[in-house]
Amino acid sequence: MYLFKMLQNEHLKIYRRIGTWIMIGLMILTLLVFALVSKFILNEEDSASWERQAQAEITQIEERLNSGAPLKVEQDYLEQELAVLEYRLAEDVPPLQSDSLWGFMADTTNLIGIASLFTIVIAASIVANEFSSGTIKLLLIRPVSRGKVLLSKYVTVISFGFVMLTLMIGLSFILGALFFGNSGGASAFLTYSNGQVVEQPMISYILSLFGYKSVEIIMISTLAFMISTVFRSSALAIGFSLFLMFTGPQFVQLLSSYDWVKYILFANTNLMQYINGVPMVEGMTISFSIIVLILYFILFTIVSWAVFKWRDVAV
Amino acid sequence: MTEPVAQMKNVKKQIGNKTIIHGISLDVYPGEVFGFLGPNGAGKTTMIRMIVGLMKVTEGDIYIQGHHVNKDFQKAIAQVGAIIENPEMYDFLSGYENLRHYARLSVKPISKDRIKEIVELVGLSGRIHEKVKGYSLGMRQRLGIAQALLHSPSLLILDEPTNGLDPAGIREIREYIRRIAHEENLAVFVSSHLLAEMQLMCDRIGIIQHGRLLQVEKMETLLKEKKRTVQVNVHPKKQAMEYLESLSWSINNINGILHVEIEQKEDIARLASDIVKSGYQLYQLNEKHESLENTFLELTKEEL
Ligand SMILES: Nc1ncnc2c1ncn2[C@@H]1O[C@H](COP(=O)(O)OP(=O)(O)OP(=O)(O)O)[C@@H](O)[C@H]1O
Ligand SMILES: [Mg+2]
Numbered sequence: 001m002y003l004f005k006m007l008q009n010e011h012l013k014i015y016r017r018i019g020t021w022i023m024i025g026l027m028i029l030t031l032l033v034f035a036l037v038s039k040f041i042l043n044e045e046d047s048a049s050w051e052r053q054a055q056a057e058i059t060q061i062e063e064r065l066n067s068g069a070p071l072k073v074e075q076d077y078l079e080q081e082l083a084v085l086e087y088r089l090a091e092d093v094p095p096l097q098s099d100s101l102w103g104f105m106a107d108t109t110n111l112i113g114i115a116s117l118f119t120i121v122i123a124a125s126i127v128a129n130e131f132s133s134g135t136i137k138l139l140l141i142r143p144v145s146r147g148k149v150l151l152s153k154y155v156t157v158i159s160f161g162f163v164m165l166t167l168m169i170g171l172s173f174i175l176g177a178l179f180f181g182n183s184g185g186a187s188a189f190l191t192y193s194n195g196q197v198v199e200q201p202m203i204s205y206i207l208s209l210f211g212y213k214s215v216e217i218i219m220i221s222t223l224a225f226m227i228s229t230v231f232r233s234s235a236l237a238i239g240f241s242l243f244l245m246f247t248g249p250q251f252v253q254l255l256s257s258y259d260w261v262k263y264i265l266f267a268n269t270n271l272m273q274y275i276n277g278v279p280m281v282e283g284m285t286i287s288f289s290i291i292v293l294i295l296y297f298i299l300f301t302i303v304s305w306a307v308f309k310w311r312d313v314a315v
Numbered sequence: 316m317t318e319p320v321a322q323m324k325n326v327k328k329q330i331g332n333k334t335i336i337h338g339i340s341l342d343v344y345p346g347e348v349f350g351f352l353g354p355n356g357a358g359k360t361t362m363i364r365m366i367v368g369l370m371k372v373t374e375g376d377i378y379i380q381g382h383h384v385n386k387d388f389q390k391a392i393a394q395v396g397a398i399i400e401n402p403e404m405y406d407f408l409s410g411y412e413n414l415r416h417y418a419r420l421s422v423k424p425i426s427k428d429r430i431k432e433i434v435e436l437v438g439l440s441g442r443i444h445e446k447v448k449g450y451s452l453g454m455r456q457r458l459g460i461a462q463a464l465l466h467s468p469s470l471l472i473l474d475e476p477t478n479g480l481d482p483a484g485i486r487e488i489r490e491y492i493r494r495i496a497h498e499e500n501l502a503v504f505v506s507s508h509l510l511a512e513m514q515l516m517c518d519r520i521g522i523i524q525h526g527r528l529l530q531v532e533k534m535e536t537l538l539k540e541k542k543r544t545v546q547v548n549v550h551p552k553k554q555a556m557e558y559l560e561s562l563s564w565s566i567n568n569i570n571g572i573l574h575v576e577i578e579q580k581e582d583i584a585r586l587a588s589d590i591v592k593s594g595y596q597l598y599q600l601n602e603k604h605e606s607l608e609n610t611f612l613e614l615t616k617e618e619l
Pocket of ligand 2: 359360361400474
């Protein structure tokens with residue numbers, strides 16, 4: 001009950017800020033522009049010819065395989081691609097087209113970075129703002145433990161992240177339906193699993209795309225939340241988390257030949273690497289990544305909690 | 316004797332290796348306005364931060380209604396309403412929404428009527444639905460006081476509450492503070508570096524300097540204890556002073572003016588006739604009350 005009221009307060013404090021609505025507005029605008037561009041500017045290749053394209057790709061892959069792929073992982077990957085393409089031709093399953101509802105929705109997952117960015121902004125400011133405005137003093141002299149104050153703030157951040165994500169899914173569905181209708185495109189997504197090609201319903205594939213991305217949002221905003229709690233500066237927390245978010249994966253890629261790299265947060269945040277693609281570092285598995293993510297999560301939350309709980313408030 | 320609402324027992328605070336509070340012990344009783352008086356940097360705000368649990372005490376204990384502030388924080392703090400330094404509020408919310416925000420965090424439910432009552436009391440009714448962004452400092456201060464009183468605390472802590480108020484506002488708040496303390500048996504702990512203000516508001520006063528409590532006194536006692544002196548301008552000074560001292564007056568020569576201590580009004584007449592009889596030339600003689608101000612300044616003399 002008490003926590004409910006605290007959540008009410010925290011939500012009030014973010015949704016009554018103009019900045020929050022500007023972010024939501026920007027998000028809607030971006031999706032709208034993206035839909036318009038996909039519809040009117042991007043020239044899609046003739047979807048009738050997908051069979052020919054698939055055929056061409058198969059030839060390419062076979063050539064590459066025959067010339068002896070340098071790495072075992074690459075070879076595996078090529079073989080999987082090959083199996084999927086052959087299945088596609090044999091069963092007549094067209095690939096995702098950008099100018100279809102599902103294709104558009106799948107493409108919008110590339111814009112999830114915007115949802116991450118805005119969630120980071122909220123995560124980085126929800127604690128720091130109370131310190132910079134001095135209101136933390138009046139907030140912490142209520143009959144609630146500091147742990148609960150922090151929890152209510154954290155839950156609010158995560159809830160905001162989900163609001164952004166839901167907004168994206170909902171909006172991309174509406175815009176996709178509006179601009180592209182249910183025209184053409186794939187009905188099923190093909191994945192390669194346990195040595196064979198399987199058909200996955202398109203809607204569940206797209207939701208899983210968003211689902212995997214939400215893991216990234218949660219991790220990066222928990223990191224931003226921690227930085228902001230420890231340093232009480234939203235600018236620092238935003239800057240640092242964004243820097244890590246953009247350079248982290250590159251850094252991991254660059255050093256992927258070293259084994260220890262797999263323990264870095266950013267080698268694990270992108271769980272999609274296990275669905276279609278090759279792991280960042282050879283030998284990584286999805287369960288390994290999940291364990292690493294959980295450990296980082298525990299670390300971030302414990303650090304935030306301990307610092308927030310024990311520090312003297314002298315603003 | 317009634318039980319104290321707040322008890323501080325040998326409270327010390329050290330930040331880094333700098334000791335800011337050197338063992339302060341103090342009780343605050345229901346129904347009294349206690350003034351915590353000290354110059355800038357004396358440690359008033361630091362002490363208040365410890366009472367409300369924003370800072371941990373390094374040593375010693377603080378109890379509010381018998382609950383230890385650090386060990387039993389929630390029970391202790393539920394009894395407290397406070398403003399600490401500036402009255403910072405969420406300025407993108409209205410005054411009313413700010414109060415609702417804090418009302419949600421109260422243990423006992425706070426009705427809309429109660430909020431309305433408090434708003435009227437601090438004189439913000441006309442502007443309460445405006446955003447705090449547009450409030451003046453005095454209005455924020457009033458909102459701060461409203462926020463502190465909302466849940467009917469038994470200990471009200473006000474750090475420099477009249478900061479930013481106009482004279483009418485100061486008077487209003489002062490009278491209100493005295494009234495609730497006395498009528499509702501509330502303990503009020505007010506800090507200030509302004510003596511004149513404390514003189515009018517408080518029943519008891521503690522003077523703090525460099526983190527030490529120098530003196531705790533009932534207001535009446537402090538006012539009564541003031542020394543009376545008469546300033547005398549007489550010529551020639553040196554001889555006159557020696558002569559008067561031989562008549563057992565106690566005299567201080569400050570910048571060429573003789574300060575003669577007296578006990579009662581009749582002493583003035585006696586002193587005047589002594590001087591006139593001596594044949595020295597008397598140019599000026601006037602009585603000077605040692606105000607509490609001087610007592611305060613004297614107590615906290617060696618500055619920084
Ligand atoms: N976080 C801190 N770290 C180090 N020193 C501090 C800290 N907070 C306060 N101090 C020091 O403690 C002393 C007391 O400060 P405090 O704010 O309690 O004074 P005050 O009596 O409230 O003064 P004022 O009348 O100016 O409000 C000052 O010398 C100050 O420099
Ligand atoms: Mg102060």
